[in-house]
Amino acid sequence: ELHYPARLNCGAALLDVAVARGQGERPALHGAHGSWTYAQLLERVDRIAHVLRGPMGLVPGNRVLLRGANTPMMAAALLAVFKAGCIAVPTMPLLRARELATIVAKAEVDAVLCAAELCAELEQLPACPPVMHFGSAGAQLETLMAAQPATFAACDTAAEDVCLISFTSGTTGVPKGTMHFHRDLLAICDTFARHTLRAQADDLFIGTPPLAFTFGLGGLLLFPLRIGAASVLLEKLTPETLLQAIERHRATVCFTAPTFYRQMAALAGRFDLASLKKTVSAGEALPVATRQAWQEATGLRMIDGIGATEMLHIFISAAGDDIRPGATGKPVPGYRACVLDEAGRPLGPGVVGRLAVQGPTGCRYLADERQRDYVQGGWNLTGDAYEMDADGYFIYRSRTDDMIISAGYNIAGPEVEDALLRHPAVAECGVIGRPDPERGQLVEAHVVLRPGHERSAELTAQLQDFVKHQIAPYKYPRSVVYAQALPRTETGKLQRFRLRAEAAAKEPS
Numbered sequence: 001e002l003h004y005p006a007r008l009n010c011g012a013a014l015l016d017v018a019v020a021r022g023q024g025e026r027p028a029l030h031g032a033h034g035s036w037t038y039a040q041l042l043e044r045v046d047r048i049a050h051v052l053r054g055p056m057g058l059v060p061g062n063r064v065l066l067r068g069a070n071t072p073m074m075a076a077a078l079l080a081v082f083k084a085g086c087i088a089v090p091t092m093p094l095l096r097a098r099e100l101a102t103i104v105a106k107a108e109v110d111a112v113l114c115a116a117e118l119c120a121e122l123e124q125l126p127a128c129p130p131v132m133h134f135g136s137a138g139a140q141l142e143t144l145m146a147a148q149p150a151t152f153a154a155c156d157t158a159a160e161d162v163c164l165i166s167f168t169s170g171t172t173g174v175p176k177g178t179m180h181f182h183r184d185l186l187a188i189c190d191t192f193a194r195h196t197l198r199a200q201a202d203d204l205f206i207g208t209p210p211l212a213f214t215f216g217l218g219g220l221l222l223f224p225l226r227i228g229a230a231s232v233l234l235e236k237l238t239p240e241t242l243l244q245a246i247e248r249h250r251a252t253v254c255f256t257a258p259t260f261y262r263q264m265a266a267l268a269g270r271f272d273l274a275s276l277k278k279t280v281s282a283g284e285a286l287p288v289a290t291r292q293a294w295q296e297a298t299g300l301r302m303i304d305g306i307g308a309t310e311m312l313h314i315f316i317s318a319a320g321d322d323i324r325p326g327a328t329g330k331p332v333p334g335y336r337a338c339v340l341d342e343a344g345r346p347l348g349p350g351v352v353g354r355l356a357v358q359g360p361t362g363c364r365y366l367a368d369e370r371q372r373d374y375v376q377g378g379w380n381l382t383g384d385a386y387e388m389d390a391d392g393y394f395i396y397r398s399r400t401d402d403m404i405i406s407a408g409y410n411i412a413g414p415e416v417e418d419a420l421l422r423h424p425a426v427a428e429c430g431v432i433g434r435p436d437p438e439r440g441q442l443v444e445a446h447v448v449l450r451p452g453h454e455r456s457a458e459l460t461a462q463l464q465d466f467v468k469h470q471i472a473p474y475k476y477p478r479s480v481v482y483a484q485a486l487p488r489t490e491t492g493k494l495q496r497f498r499l500r501a502e503a504a505a506k507e508p509s
């Protein structure tokens with residue numbers, strides 16, 4: 001059980017506490033243009049908090065939209081919003097004006113802090129709240145900061161005051177805002193980071209997820225600060241530049257998505273990755289072939305964890321010696337999980353059903369009628385089809401609404417993808433159900449080939465045979481479509497709905 005005081009400000013609990021216990025001179029954040037110690041980070045955060053509450057005229061409870069890539073300044077802005085008692089509404093750097101307008105309206109945003117290079121998109125909003133630029137020479141925020149006092153007494157917030165509104169990446173439909181309390185931001189540190197990840201003060205964190213995605217907010221900012229460690233914040237990383245950065249900074253803990261690990265595994269031989277101790281994969285299912293390729297390339301056993309914006313971070317995972325390939329793992333200490341049938345009754349081991357979780361964090365949609373779909377009887381229903389094995393390990397099957405039903409069979413796309421990814425010609429793939437007059441849906445694989453392989457009828461037949469030899473033959477892809485790339489979200493998730501739309505638009509072959 002976690003216990004937090006009734007009055008709690010997560011910004012102060014993460015930063016002021018670290019400096020008070022003597023961390024001041026230790027490194028906190030490394031960016032492309034230099035490093036900040038804990039004391040330097042605290043001073044910047046406090047000056048920004050003064051700007052928010054002074055010149056910007058904000059009061060506790062006001063909502064501040066944040067827009068910026070992963071940089072130390074973006075991290076400082078987030079922490080300042082928490083310390084000022086305001087509510088952070090972080091947004092993905094790639095969002096366009098129309099999406100930003102929806103968020104501004106839905107979250108009732110009062111002010112915007114925006115990295116200078118990303119401001120153009122905001123100017124196209126029909127009604128935009130006041131914008132303050134940061135992160136360039138002579139930017140408004142930095143200019144105002146210089147004139148502010150160097151220390152700010154954190155706003156006396158309640159542990160259960162909202163401090164974060166995080167929008168889901170919206171793979172389908174309108175993005176949903178999820179609300180999280182000050183204590184929730186600490187709870188993810190004190191559950192997953194403390195008990196599963198078990199990182200230490202001398203660890204150095206690195207990775208790709210945006211700070212605007214709770215996977216990145218936790219992994220690259222909250223976790224390192226909570227344990228007194230440091231974090232490397234870099235923009236526009238590719239598999240190659242991330243490997244370079246790990247080598248150069250001697251990073252020890254890495255957070256990214258399965259496709260990134262798969263591409264990094266192929267390049268890892270060219271880099272000295274001896275510093276790496278722990279690597280966390282989340283965002284979508286980790287294929288067994290990717291887990292193996294990564295382990296062969298680095299000697300590291302991947303920590304796979306399922307998290308969700310609604311739950312704030314990872315709630316089922318495995319680490320250390322307790323890793324069962326093919327399973328995500330067991331509930332993170334502090335969380336409970338089970339598999340339910342359509343009527344909400346618990347299912348025993350070996351049966352696929354709806355994943356339900358419960359713990360110190362949970363779903364609170366901002367004014368959204370979908371709240372009652374996600375939270376039922378005190379359980380959070382994540383929309384994932386899972387099965388539990390006899391030893392209590394949770395095995396991912398697919399998203400509930402991604403299950404393919406073909407000629408009466410239930411087929412999970414990721415299982416077919418898993419099989420295809422073991423083939424040396426396959427770089428990436430996505431498997432969907434395509435409408436079919438005879439079978440209802442037809443299993444269709446969208447395949448990106450590795451360099452040096454060419455599409456051909458022979459290769460298609462070979463891939464189909466390859467799948468039939470690994471899993472039940474009725475699951476093999478009756479249709480194989482070759483593509484240059486697959487549609488993905490900014491968080492690395494495959495957009496199956498786009499593949500489905502593409503397939504539906506085509507004439508039946």
Ligand code: 3UK
Nearest residue numbers: 214215282283284285305306307308309313314382
């Ligand atoms: C899927 C996974 C299988 C799953 C997230 C870590 O991904 C995050 O949040 P989102 O709101 O999406 C949630 C959905 O993504 N998923 C995530 N991780 C896994 N499926 N294996 C996994 N390891 O469908 C889930 O319901 O974008 C991940 C931390 C914070 C996050 N917000």
